[in-house]
Amino acid sequence: MNRLETMKAFVTVAELGSFTKAAEKLATSNQLVSKYVSQFEAQLGVRLFNRTTRRVHLTQEGEQCLQHAIHILERVDDMQNHFGQIQNAPKxxxxxxxxxxxxxxxxxxxxxxxxxxxxxxxxxxxxxxxxxxxxxxxxxxxxxxxxxxxxxxxxxxxxxxRLVLCAAPSYLETYGAPTHPEELNPSHFLRYSYLDYAASENPLMKVLHASSQNYQSGLAANNGEILMAAAIAGEGYIFQPTFIVGEALKQGKLKTILNDFAPETxxxxxxxxxxxxxxxxxxxxxxxxxxxxxxxxxxxxx
Structure with a gap:
């Protein structure tokens, strides 16, 4: 039995979490995919999947094997590509x-x-x-x-x-520029509703997380450009990526604050x-x- 075929069957089942879906993707039968995976397990002498009636899950050995198998298949692909097995123009x-x-x-x-x-x-x-x-x-x-x-x-x-905290010059003139995250006014936080503020130990992120959990007033939106427009109008401060606010920063419509507390890029x-x-x-x-x-x-x- 071709070892590359058994390895390919194993990787496909691991990616899709299902023998049936793997068989559909490989245009073969469920029984043949199962046979390939069993043969691959026999070749390695380890159990790669824990099987239930609804889904298959990788064992610890399976997780380790997956990375090796993917690397091997990619190297084979690179070799084939290098020697002209794929000559078609991109289309x-x-x-x-x-x-x-x-x-x-x-x-x-x-x-x-x-x-x-x-x-x-x-x-x-x-x-x-x-x-x-x-x-x-x-x-x-x-x-x-x-x-x-x-x-x-x-x-x-x-x-x-990069994510930056910023506000309009008019806002900073009215409320002052904070020197520590604890000085931020939670009610002035213009919150992006899709960002997980709790996923960091950064002091600024902790304060923003607390503000988002106890949200009494202000504005929340799932669109950064809407929040940026509100910040430019002086309605509060925002925490947004520079690919959104970069032009406003360049034009002086917004200014970054608390740069020393900026999170990891x-x-x-x-x-x-x-x-x-x-x-x-x-x-x-x-x-x-x-x-x-x-x-x-x-x-x-x-």
Whole structure:
């Protein structure tokens, strides 16, 4: 039995959490996938999955094996690509999911320039700030912002993302510039409702988390541009990425505050599934994005 086929079956089941879904993706039978996985377990001498009636879960040995198997399959793919097994020009439909504000502010020029270079690739872009499931929802690539946890997906960093606390000069003239997070007025916090403020030990994040938990007044929204407009009008202070507020900071409409308490820089990542053969359309898009925004990205040059 081909060891690469058994390894591929194992990785596919691990990614999808189901023998049935793996069989559908591999265009084979459920019984054959199960046979491949059992053979792979026999080859290694370890149990890779704990099976229930509804789902399969990786054992500790399975978690360790998954990373090795993915690496091996990727190296095989690289070898095949290097020796010309994939010669087709990039073409076809590329399905992308991306955060709303980042896309409206920065993604349109990138897609325009990408299309000029690769006219045979069509783009279906869906904007959403929720965490979409790349595999289940059929996306080729998803753009995500944050500190990503390890998973069976590939995550390539595209650009740095800084979060800053800022307010309008008129607000600071009225209420003064704070020197410590404890001096912030919770009722003036213009809160972004999708951000997990509790995920850090940073003093500023702790204060913002407390403000968001005891929210009595002010404004909360799931769109950073709405919050930025309110901050520019002097209605309060915001905690937003510089790709949203960078231009307002450059024009002096907003000023950063409590810079000494700024949290760790995050990243913009391209997240996509492990695949035996990475489609040329996806490979060139990821490579194109990697060099597009610069480092530091242009929105931080103010």
């Amino acid at each position: 076809g439909l590329l399905r992308i999911s991306s955060p709303v504000s980042f896309s409206t502010l920065h993604l349109a020029p990138l897609i325009r320039d990408f299309k000029k270079q690769y006219p045979e690739v069509s783009i279906n872009l869906e904007l959403s700030d929720r965490k979409v499931d790349v595999i289940e929802e059929g996306f080729d690539v998803v753009l995500r912002i944050g500190h990503l946890k390890s998973s069976s997906l590939i995550a390539k960093k595209i650009a740095s993302v 995050m990243g913009l990542y391209a997240v996509y599934p492990h695949r035996k053969l990475l489609a040329p359309k996806l490979r060139v898009f990821i490579d194109f994005m990697s060099d597009y925004f610069g480092e530091p990205p242009y929105w931080d040059q103010y």
